[in-house]
Amino acid sequence: MELVNFLGIQLLNALWLSALLFMLAVGLSVVFGLLDVLNLAHCTLYMIGAYIGFTIANWLGSYWLALAVAPVAVTVVGAVLYVALLRRLRGNHLIQALVTFGLLFVGYDAARMIWGVDQFRMAEPALLSGSFPVFGQGYPVYRLFVFAVGLVTAVALYLGLERTRLGAVVRAGVDDRETAAVLGINIDRAFFIVFCIGTALAGFAGVLAAPIRTVEPGMDVEILIPALVVVVIGGPGSLKGAVLGALIIGTADTFGPVLLPEFSSFTMYAVMAAILLVRPQGLLPVKPAH
Amino acid sequence: MPALLEVEDLHAYYGESHVLQGISLAVPKGEVVALMGRNGAGKTTTMRAIVGLVTPRRGAVRFAGRPLAGLRTYEIAQGGVALVPETRGIFPSLTVLENLTVAARGAGPWTLRRVFETFPRLEQRRKNLGGQLSGGEQQMLSIARALMTHPELLMLDEPGEGLAPIIVQDIHRILANLKDEGVTMLLVEKSFAFATSLADTVYVIGKGQVRWQGPAEGLKAAEDVKSTWLGV
Ligand SMILES: Nc1ncnc2c1ncn2[C@@H]1O[C@H](COP(=O)(O)OP(=O)(O)O)[C@@H](O)[C@H]1O
Numbered sequence: 001m002e003l004v005n006f007l008g009i010q011l012l013n014a015l016w017l018s019a020l021l022f023m024l025a026v027g028l029s030v031v032f033g034l035l036d037v038l039n040l041a042h043c044t045l046y047m048i049g050a051y052i053g054f055t056i057a058n059w060l061g062s063y064w065l066a067l068a069v070a071p072v073a074v075t076v077v078g079a080v081l082y083v084a085l086l087r088r089l090r091g092n093h094l095i096q097a098l099v100t101f102g103l104l105f106v107g108y109d110a111a112r113m114i115w116g117v118d119q120f121r122m123a124e125p126a127l128l129s130g131s132f133p134v135f136g137q138g139y140p141v142y143r144l145f146v147f148a149v150g151l152v153t154a155v156a157l158y159l160g161l162e163r164t165r166l167g168a169v170v171r172a173g174v175d176d177r178e179t180a181a182v183l184g185i186n187i188d189r190a191f192f193i194v195f196c197i198g199t200a201l202a203g204f205a206g207v208l209a210a211p212i213r214t215v216e217p218g219m220d221v222e223i224l225i226p227a228l229v230v231v232v233i234g235g236p237g238s239l240k241g242a243v244l245g246a247l248i249i250g251t252a253d254t255f256g257p258v259l260l261p262e263f264s265s266f267t268m269y270a271v272m273a274a275i276l277l278v279r280p281q282g283l284l285p286v287k288p289a290h
Numbered sequence: 291m292p293a294l295l296e297v298e299d300l301h302a303y304y305g306e307s308h309v310l311q312g313i314s315l316a317v318p319k320g321e322v323v324a325l326m327g328r329n330g331a332g333k334t335t336t337m338r339a340i341v342g343l344v345t346p347r348r349g350a351v352r353f354a355g356r357p358l359a360g361l362r363t364y365e366i367a368q369g370g371v372a373l374v375p376e377t378r379g380i381f382p383s384l385t386v387l388e389n390l391t392v393a394a395r396g397a398g399p400w401t402l403r404r405v406f407e408t409f410p411r412l413e414q415r416r417k418n419l420g421g422q423l424s425g426g427e428q429q430m431l432s433i434a435r436a437l438m439t440h441p442e443l444l445m446l447d448e449p450g451e452g453l454a455p456i457i458v459q460d461i462h463r464i465l466a467n468l469k470d471e472g473v474t475m476l477l478v479e480k481s482f483a484f485a486t487s488l489a490d491t492v493y494v495i496g497k498g499q500v501r502w503q504g505p506a507e508g509l510k511a512a513e514d515v516k517s518t519w520l521g522v
């Protein structure tokens with residue numbers, strides 16, 4: 001019974017972490033897979049989302065306002081970054097990695113200058129503040145909310161990709177960019193909209209995480225590595241791959257440290273290495289290998 | 291009055307190789323113009339240069355009097371030029387219906403219903419993925435999709451290539467109907483009968499230059515042109 005309860009709680013932890021990783025990784029993955037831009041500063045946008053969300057909630061006392069406004073602000077920052085910088089680096093992954101790695105430091109210093117080195121924790125909204133009894137203890141409702149949001153996001157993105165015109169345009173662009181252009185489709189614009197959606201999700205994830213994880217400089221780097229691992233094992237550019245990868249890494253990252261404490265930080269890499277040995281292109285790549 | 295499409299002294303290179311060596315041609319509104327010539331003559335490159343997929347090093351392309359230099363491919367397409375590429379360019383992960391609707395733009399003569407009347411086979415296959423179609427169905431879809439953009443100029447690169455004779459006949463009949471309706475076309479075609487029965491004017495391209503031009507009827511009699519540049 002003890003063990004079941006213990007594993008049950010870890011499973012719930014794995015779910016909200018997976019949801020958070022998914023919302024981050026999907027943007028990272030799609031921007032890399034579609035726009036051919038490896039944006040290591042994607043998680044800086046997540047951190048900015050958390051800080052802006054915290055600030056709004058602190059001043060105006062509304063979690064929901066923070067959840068609505070911060071992603072918009074982050075999208076503006078991301079869009080400026082894309083137009084001014086990232087767009088010009090297309091096609092050269094090494095330069096992209098170096099430049100966006102530099103941006104991580106810029107983001108880190110900027111966060112320290114604006115918000116200081118203190119750790120903040122944002123208050124949960126009153127509506128979701130309690131806990132409910134499960135597996136012999138109380139589990140915070142808010143964490144299940146985060147999982148639910150991740151789930152809804154995944155379904156919404158799937159429907160958006162499969163059922164809307166923008167989704168069809170994006171799939172056409174992935175299939176055959178040149179033919180899409182010949183048909184009068186402005187693929188760059190469609191992909192830019194996708195970039196903005198990915199960026200908004202990063203900001204959104206930042207606000208969602210702010211009541212669970214501490215808001216501090218460096219919170220971006222902490223989640224960047226697992227998010228990158230999700231992209232790699234899922235297959236860059238793949239929505240389903242990001243879902244599956246996030247579930248795997250969210251689980252490995254939750255169970256690893258409690259089951260094998262001495263190897264805690266290695267579990268994720270071990271899982272990644274094992275998957276890449278069998279499927280170097282990722283589990284669910286956009287274009288199946290011929 | 292200038293022609294709908296005017297190509298003037300077009301030069302294009304792939305790396306060092308001088309593929310187009312001063313191509314000039316004109317497609318008047320309402321006419322069908324055919325480009326003929328052997329494999330590697332430069333026909334596909336000419337079409338790709340017109341839609342901006344190849345950047346010419348010299349020369350000009352004007353469409354409806356407007357120079358196209360510097361425009362992006364999607365802008366040229368939005369301006370009214372449609373290309374049915376040699377490779378057909380069907381989006382494999384889109385359904386037949388999505389392949390059509392993704393290209394649909396604004397109001398114009400071509401509705402989904404009219405396209406399905408013209409290509410009944412596509413209506414039966416509307417829910418299938420592009421990647422599941424036969425070669426003939428892909429070619430039909432590629433033409434239908436180009437029509438969905440309401441083109442003022444329809445360019446077709448070897449629409450009969452690699453297809454069974456009965457399907458080639460079908461496509462020929464559809465193009466002949468389009469011609470009767472006044473659709474302006476630039477057609478690349480290696481089949482002599484196919485091209486000359488549709489075209490008003492023929493340009494024979496050889497090694498990147500226009501070697502002969504004139505009415506389709508005239509080409510039938512030009513034996514030396516046919517044997518030197520077409521191999522018939
Ligand atoms: N992408 C390419 N790179 C290099 N050379 C090419 C490329 N495409 C075509 N060529 C060359 O350019 C010449 C003209 O090709 P193309 O325009 O496709 O001829 P056509 O359509 O008349 O058969 C050929 O010699 C061909 O080998």
Ligand SMILES: [Mg+2]
Nearest residue numbers: 333334335376
């Ligand atoms: Mg060709």
